[in-house]
Amino acid sequence: xxxxxLVGAGTLVRSLARWSRGVGKxxxxxxxxxxxxxxxxxxxxxxxxxxxxxxxxxLSLWQVTYAALGATAIAGLSLGQMVWYLLMTEVIVISxxxxxxxxxxxxxxxxxxxxxxxxxxxxxxxxxxxxxDRLLRLGLGFAxxxxxxxxxVGPIAIDPVAAAIALAVLACGLLIDFAISMAIGLCAFxxxxxxxxxxxxxxxxxxxxxxxxxxxxxxELVARVVAYLPFPLLLYAPARLIVTGDLGSIGTMxxxxxxxxxxxxxxxxxxxxxxxxxxxxxxG
Amino acid sequence: MRAIEVENxxxxxxxxxxxxxxxxPFADVVRPRIRAVTAVDGVSLAIDPGELVAFLGPNGAGKSxxxxxxxxxxxxxxxxxxxxxxxxxxxxxxxxxxxxxVFGQRSQLWYHLPPRDTFDLLAxxxxxxxxxYRPRISDLIARFEIGPYLDTPVRRLSLGERMRCEVAAxxxxxxxxxxxxxxxxxxxxxxxxxIRNLIREVNRDEGTTVFLTSHxxxxxxxxxxxxxxVNHGRIVVDAxxxxxxxxALQNRVIRLTFATPVDDLTVxxxxxxxxxxxxxxxxxxxxxxxxxxxxxDVVTRxxxxxxxxxxPPLERVIAAIYQRSRDAA
Numbered sequence: 001x002x003x004x005x006l007v008g009a010g011t012l013v014r015s016l017a018r019w020s021r022g023v024g025k026x027x028x029x030x031x032x033x034x035x036x037x038x039x040x041x042x043x044x045x046x047x048x049x050x051x052x053x054x055x056x057x058x059l060s061l062w063q064v065t066y067a068a069l070g071a072t073a074i075a076g077l078s079l080g081q082m083v084w085y086l087l088m089t090e091v092i093v094i095s096x097x098x099x100x101x102x103x104x105x106x107x108x109x110x111x112x113x114x115x116x117x118x119x120x121x122x123x124x125x126x127x128x129x130x131x132x133d134r135l136l137r138l139g140l141g142f143a144x145x146x147x148x149x150x151x152x153v154g155p156i157a158i159d160p161v162a163a164a165i166a167l168a169v170l171a172c173g174l175l176i177d178f179a180i181s182m183a184i185g186l187c188a189f190x191x192x193x194x195x196x197x198x199x200x201x202x203x204x205x206x207x208x209x210x211x212x213x214x215x216x217x218x219x220e221l222v223a224r225v226v227a228y229l230p231f232p233l234l235l236y237a238p239a240r241l242i243v244t245g246d247l248g249s250i251g252t253m254x255x256x257x258x259x260x261x262x263x264x265x266x267x268x269x270x271x272x273x274x275x276x277x278x279x280x281x282x283x284g
Numbered sequence: 285m286r287a288i289e290v291e292n293x294x295x296x297x298x299x300x301x302x303x304x305x306x307x308x309p310f311a312d313v314v315r316p317r318i319r320a321v322t323a324v325d326g327v328s329l330a331i332d333p334g335e336l337v338a339f340l341g342p343n344g345a346g347k348s349x350x351x352x353x354x355x356x357x358x359x360x361x362x363x364x365x366x367x368x369x370x371x372x373x374x375x376x377x378x379x380x381x382x383x384x385x386v387f388g389q390r391s392q393l394w395y396h397l398p399p400r401d402t403f404d405l406l407a408x409x410x411x412x413x414x415x416x417y418r419p420r421i422s423d424l425i426a427r428f429e430i431g432p433y434l435d436t437p438v439r440r441l442s443l444g445e446r447m448r449c450e451v452a453a454x455x456x457x458x459x460x461x462x463x464x465x466x467x468x469x470x471x472x473x474x475x476x477x478x479i480r481n482l483i484r485e486v487n488r489d490e491g492t493t494v495f496l497t498s499h500x501x502x503x504x505x506x507x508x509x510x511x512x513x514v515n516h517g518r519i520v521v522d523a524x525x526x527x528x529x530x531x532a533l534q535n536r537v538i539r540l541t542f543a544t545p546v547d548d549l550t551v552x553x554x555x556x557x558x559x560x561x562x563x564x565x566x567x568x569x570x571x572x573x574x575x576x577x578x579x580x581d582v583v584t585r586x587x588x589x590x591x592x593x594x595x596p597p598l599e600r601v602i603a604a605i606y607q608r609s610r611d612a613a
Contacts, residue, residue, distance in 0.1 A: 035401065039437075117355045117376070117380055119381050279358075280359045
């Protein structure tokens with residue numbers, strides 16, 4: 001019995017070590033991607049400038065709107081909360097790399113085939129690469145955006161629990177965005193150009209995700225339909241959660257997040273499997 | 285167990301042939317015209333561990349398709365292939381840890397990072413034990429002499445430096461088989477020679493099987509001992525390079541150096557080239573013109589100081605084989 005326990009424990013330790021090595025490689029890819037992004041400091045500076053401009057324009061617009069309506073809160077948000085909300089959604093959108101185009105190019109050039117000769121999952125490799133890239137962009141975005149928001153409207157009260165949950169929601173949203181963007185890029189196996197799909201997705205995300213306008217301000221019917229789409233989960237949900245600290249709809253949101261992420265990843269998995277079959281069957 | 289074993293491998297592709305004319309694209313959608321192309325047509329070969337093999341052929345001969353099948357990124361239409369006892373397209377994941385591939389025009393180094401970072405990353409990707417990785421990377425750095433620019437971003441390296449890092453990266457996980465596709469493309473003479481020497485050195489020390497594809501006959505001549513030549517998807521020659529050079533062309537070059545200037549050189553047979561008045565080279569087909577008679581004639585009539593008989597350059601041998609197989613097809 002004792003010998004059996006030892007053998008079992010040894011197997012478990014070996015399995016865990018293998019698993020951690022397997023997962024570790026994607027973490028290493030994310031770190032390398034993050035280090036690579038550090039060279040694009042000029043681009044980061046340009047993005048910061050853009051963010052400052054956008055925030056200033058929206059601040060002015062919302063100041064006029066709040067004054068015209070004589071309201072202290074619109075859609076449950078004060079002017080300060082509204083600017084912080086816009087900061088969050090803008091940073092999330094600006095941090096999106098041109099990921100679909102990268103995948104499209106990789107499919108078109110045939111590089112994707114050569115990636116298959118490496119001992120990793122291509123989707124995992126791309127996820128690590130994407131997250132490394134995106135986390136740096138997000139970090140820099142918030143690092144430059146937060147002082148701007150403080151300068152424009154000052155601090156707002158943030159509930160630490162809600163903020164932590166908002167971060168988890170944001171992480172889940174990044175995963176969904178990754179899955180959808182990669183799936184669009186993989187369509188290059190079947191269509192001449194994925195740019196129109198990518199453009200459509202980007203615009204839908206901006207319009208229906210609540211980038212400029214929280215979805216509470218949409219017409220009721222539109223807001224009800226949009227609430228079932230994945231877009232608000234990527235922008236509106238984490239931004240609203242962090243600025244209001246309102247955990248009232250967290251249950252529904254969690255279910256929606258899990259279902260959307262599962263479906264998005266499943267679709268990506270199926271699409272990649274079909275694409276790989278096509279690749280190995282037809283040579284791309 | 286063989287390093288690579290292929291039996292009757294065949295790969296067909298179905299290509300769409302677009303129609304011309306205004307309505308052509310619409311007709312293509314309704315009823316596309318399909319043309320079948322056979323890229324690999326019954327290839328069989330066996331390569332033992334540690335062999336240095338050149339896999340040659342003109343463009344479109346089926347080399348890349350064969351390499352793609354052997355590395356697991358393409359299914360064959362029919363036939364059998366095993367690399368290190370594994371079926372590449374079925375066991376791609378497991379095989380990936382045991383083979384390596386260098387494609388001269390595709391980099392595996394991260395462009396904005398120093399080579400050291402890519403090496404560290406590859407160590408994680410290939411799940412190398414740190415205790416084994418450290419001496420391994422030190423050995424490769426010393427062997428490939430890449431220490432001075434190990435911390436320079438890849439984008440700032442010359443092509444020669446980058447290629448040395450590419451090849452070193454490929455050897456990092458001690459692959460048992462390495463596929464090299466044009467590893468010296470675009471390199472200058474010295475860098476090319478260096479890469480060739482390094483590949484041979486690692487083959488000698490570690491017994492790595494080398495499967496090389498290159499249009500540069502220098503690579504083939506300096507690295508490989510055996511050549512497999514394909515054309516139209518079929519193997520047309522599979523022979524040791526020395527024998528190939530000896531037998532494939534019956535041409536020989538006689539190089540002469542004269543003690544005093546010779547301005548007017550005439551020979552019984554062969555094509556004469558005169559770089560200057562002190563030297564000459566005579567190329568002759570020994571099947572039709574006996575070499576001994578030509579030499580005897582020249583030695584008798586001219587003040588020959590030195591004489592050397594050379595086989596034709598491999599480039600011409602291969603070109604002749606391509607031409608013959610084209611004519612036969």
